[in-house]
Amino acid sequence: MCGRFTITHPNEALAALFGAVPGNDLPPVPNYNVCPTTPIATVTSDAGQRRLRAMRWGFLPAWYKTPTDGPLIINARAETVATKPAFREAIRSRRCLVPASGFYEWSEGPQGERLPWYFTRADGEPMALAGVWQRWQDIDTLAIVSTEAGEGMAGLHHREPVILEAADWPLWLGEAGKGAALLMKPTAKGVLHPPYRVDKRVNSNRALGPDLIKSLAA
Template sequence: MCGRYATARARQELLDEFRIELDETVAADGADLLQPDYNAAPTKDVPAVLVRPPHGADTPEEAVRTLRMVRWGLVPSWAKDLSIGNRMINARAETLAEKPAFRRAFARRRCLLPADGYYEWYKGEDGKKQPFFIHPKNGELLPMAGLYELWKSPEDAWVWTCTVITAQAADELGHIHDRMPMTVTDPDTWLDPSLTDTSAAASLLVPAAARGLEAYPVTKAVGNVRNNGPHLVAPLPADPPAPSDTPDEEGTLF
């Protein structure tokens, strides 16, 4: 599954890349809600691109492309509390139209979740786990396909939540983990809330590998959600030569 990712692009880059018409990542008090996050984890707020009528509008014709922060871990409208979202961070592409938690959102509330790349943990033969950062080779953004929902809390506050859609990993990355995020072939159609045909929406989904991904090992510090910063996505240095391959002072091998 996709359980950690990095989303650290500047606001203007996201506004330009996704042709945003309404930026809701600035709070009413002026606080900047959009901050670089190299260790986005479940229950944290992450940026999402979606199309819907702004507050106060209620017709589909008024829908605009919006950038806003949403809580990672989808909470269906019928859920009793937020905790169910902890089990809904990923939605399997194979069963989106069937699962009660996802099928309504799949029909009307699709989104894109901008990422620089995502992390997966590879378990070696010795049983130890090594995190890898998987990202587009060309350095471009990875807009992960997602769904969002609105859940009303007991205090009558609306909570926006999301999930990342995943599928079977491509062969070249499947040895690290057997699932990977999905992206879409046509973002405009994917985001269009008037498209309610789930079969048509499903036809737009493609594995993230289609964007040309590469993977490299990174520091295990990413395993602690309290750690953050660009050092988390830095490649680990190459292993030093083994002693048997190291010349001594006279130029011969030990």
Template sequence: MCGRYTITVSLEELLLHYWISDSNAPYQQPKYNVAPGQMVLAVIHDGEKNRLGELKWGLVPSWAETTKLAAKMINARSETVWEKPAFRKLMERKRCVIPADGFYEWRQEEGRKQPMRIVRRDRKLFSMAGLYDTWVSPDGIKLSTCTVLTTAPNALMEPIHNRMPVILRPEDEATWLDRSERDSAALNRLLRPFPSELLEAYPVGAQVGSVAKDDESCIAPLASNG
């Protein structure tokens, strides 16, 4: 699964990476411990251009009666996404990417769980594949939400966890965002484990387990935390 991640790059870096000329996204400071239920930065394509904005992490399908599903829908399994009513139509027309520069997972070690941060070896920004939808409450309030797609682990992730987020290859980002692309076979080809040789993992302190903790100490290698 993917339940925590980081996004510490500047707004300018985000706009440059996704070819966005301007944005009203309220991105003011790095986030070292993004958690479900929070507002997260996401990129969609509106049919003409990429747009950067905020979505609430935890999908509430447009047809849901309440928002209670959100906590159970922070992730969607890519292998079955076409089979689930909550995701099938979104795969056709409401795909997004969630920018990140690292994500956390907990590795089981001798009866305890050791938090690990997984990053690109070159420390560059990457895009997690996501889906989004807009739910409207009975009194007309709109809530736009998202979920992160997951896939089988690569060789690096196997000792840590049995799932990992779908990290899109840079050359596949435009295809994923393209609303006119609805071929399931073509889209499924993008939902592969990211090459393990391009990633690395390192242990971090237990403080990342608290959503209240959000500072540079969250990403510091464990040996440097003492």
């Protein structure tokens, strides 16, 4: 599952990392509390030309008459993305990468409170989360693909976002033939840095600032 993440790397650096042409509508960075329904930077590929472009996080199926016509769809399950009517076409022909500097997950405290934890890559590089997208009217919208949790989730949740390594980006973006389904798997051991607890302020979608990712143990 992925319900909140950060993007602290500059858009210019992301464009260079992914070999993409940056759009002129990219959301400002850094953002330490990226929430659903907000515009986020994504990477797509059209005939081999990669673009870094803004999309709305929250997939809108073609049959929605308004953005609130049904549930807010922020994740697509790897196990069913190829068969769910909302995603069947998108997983075949509209896959994207979602750059993220890290993401949050929550555990339950002794009083039932939500305790946030922060995850990053162990190598400090940006993550490339697997996504699928859909144009709804004149809005490009997306969902982040999730899969069963691997060891790196430290037992905090039974789902995690699909994190793609650089060698797999061409296949996911449709530049290297078929077989993208094989990439939808738990993150390999050692890719994620051990998570650490952060302040509960991030539980609010209005919270801002770099202190949100400061370790409580620091």
